[in-house]
Amino acid sequence: MTPTHPALDARLVVRRPSFALDVHLRVAPGEVLALLGPNGAGKSTVLRALAGLAPMVDGHVRVDGLDLTAVPTERRPIGMVFQDYLLFDHMSALENVAFGPRCQGVPKTEARTRAARLLDRVGLADHAGARPRSLSGGQAQRVALARALATRPRLLLLDEPLAALDAHTRFSVRSHLQRHLADFGGATVIVTHDPLDAMVLADRVMVVEDGALVQQGSPVDVARRPRTGYVARLVGLNLYRGRADGTRVTVTGTSGAPVAVTVAGTHSGEVFTAFTPRSVALYRTRPDGSPRNAWRLAVDGIERFGDQVRVHLTGEVDLSADITPAGLAELALAPGDLVWASVKATEVACYPA
């Protein structure tokens, strides 16, 4: 092992009758990579291929420069945490954590000492003798993490590790997990549906759609500059692709017809334009004033969104607008009503496609 190697370097090629995966991953030591993507995109298949559980037709898996492509799962230096934890119910928390090291040939006393230390680290020293069934969801998650770390892996794979938890528990377990991942020196790959998990836990986000990488970057960059409709919906942005000429971008509208969007800076060529629902103002009559975009659109749906109201609009472009409940009452909007949606040019982000 030399420090010049990424902790993980993999190209994963998996083919199934109606699905093909081909992605390349490189993760630095200590780095946390989150895989985001819609259902069926291939996220779990990435983890399974890394673990040696999904047969690959091509590609390689290297951890710390060592080629593991042909190494069986049980001999790979990996730790896994699954959505439902898969703890052994007939064993205590301590025995669950000691199980991996025991399988690696670590003597019983040493394996139990190591397990006790790990349970202490995840704050469960008092629950070492407890059976998984008697633990709360958050506690079981922490036992699963301790178990994954017990074999001293170089690669940690987490498949929707918070999905089974209720919103409140999720919040505290997420920050707990963040601390442990920060202490882990190997590569971590975490699969999640939740953009908040990705924002809080990951150094880098990869978005997978239909078995291929469609976007990657820092969580902030991906959230600010989505490149697909899926990512835009996930982070709650209105996104359009078009062609820029100066401050005017011609995007493809809902029916395929061109629609002009005015942006603040000058741009050229293929671009994305994006703006937040919060930056959209709604009016009954046509607004005027500083450079702005205004479209007359029909109300398609209205839903509560935190302390705001999200209004879905359809017409030459489809977009979402967040307004206050008082604003909604003032406008007296109902589904089907026509309204002016306005966005200042300075609120529209524009970046190369």
Ligand SMILES: Nc1ncnc2c1ncn2[C@@H]1O[C@H](COP(=O)(O)OP(=O)(O)OP(=O)(O)O)[C@@H](O)[C@H]1O
């Ligand atoms: N064991 C399997 N045998 C055959 N096809 C499978 C198998 N596991 C998954 N698939 C298919 O492979 C594709 C990718 O599935 P995968 O579970 O990797 O997606 P995912 O992004 O993790 O989805 P989700 O978010 O729903 O868990 C899907 O079309 C799925 O139906």
